[in-house]
């Protein structure tokens with residue numbers, strides 16, 4: 066549905082996105098993850114034809130450029146602050162974009178905006194504005210919805226409501242590209258993860274594959290920790306040590322067993338341990354910085 070190929074985005078003379086390539090298919094919920102300033106918002110704006118870029122963006126075979134937005138008719142978006150007219154009511158704001166009043170009513174009910182939807186939007190709280198912005202993005206059964214930090218300012222119930230809506234729309238084939246710093250929240254909805262750092266995509270994977278490929282470390286416990294330290298160091302094998310427990314990389318476990326066995330150091334434990342999604346992301350970013358394998 067959406068094909069992004071070799072995108073380079075510039076703001077002024079500064080290159081913000083470098084060589085971004087990925088695809089989004091119907092029903093995908095892509096979590097766009099990355100540190101502050103990584104380029105998430107810029108990438109979203111680029112897809113919406115709002116920045117200067119080179120490379121190819123095609124939505125259903127139709128090209129999007131800075132000046133060609135026809136393909137975006139079926140794309141809903143909430144980027145930075147919702148585009149809301151403060152002197153109109155929430156209802157009037159929705160009506161500006163809606164093709165079908167029934168669609169408005171449905172979204173107002175699902176996002177529980179009934180009590181204030183006839184008030185002027187200028188009096189709305191941050192969360193109320195955010196919900197209205199999400200409702201606008203979801204109007205008219207979009208094929209693709211781009212949401213930048215959608216959970217900003219939402220209370221617990223609204224967060225659950227938005228999550229439910231995302232699942233419902235995705236089940237009907239709508240695709241989502243969602244950025245959030247709340248990884249635990251993204252984890253509840255996303256089917257794929259794109260990790261971006263310094264404007265480059267460093268991971269683009271289905272979530273199951275992502276966790277499987279990146280999560281493992283092994284816990285190692287031997288009968289002689291001091292000798293184990295010496296042997297691992299001598300063979301340049303990376304590890305962390307907490308008390309008597311080592312943590313090592315999966316790729317090294319066979320070599321470690323051979324080394325220890327050659328020196329008659331017996332294993333007491335060698336077991337896979339899983340990391341949280343957050344730990345994996347931190348680890349990947351650390352690796353990018355040339356950092357080590359330490360965990361919190």
Ligand SMILES: Nc1ncnc2c1ncn2[C@@H]1O[C@H](COP(=O)(O)OP(=O)(O)OP(=O)(O)O)[C@@H](O)[C@H]1O
Pocket residue numbers: 076079081099100101102103104105106107108
């Ligand atoms: N209008 C602008 N002028 C100059 N530089 C900009 C502009 N907008 C963004 N940038 C730069 O582009 C880079 C990416 O910014 P962007 O807002 O896309 O990051 P982000 O991943 O969305 O960050 P955050 O998580 O903090 O929202 C940053 O280095 C930022 O300083």
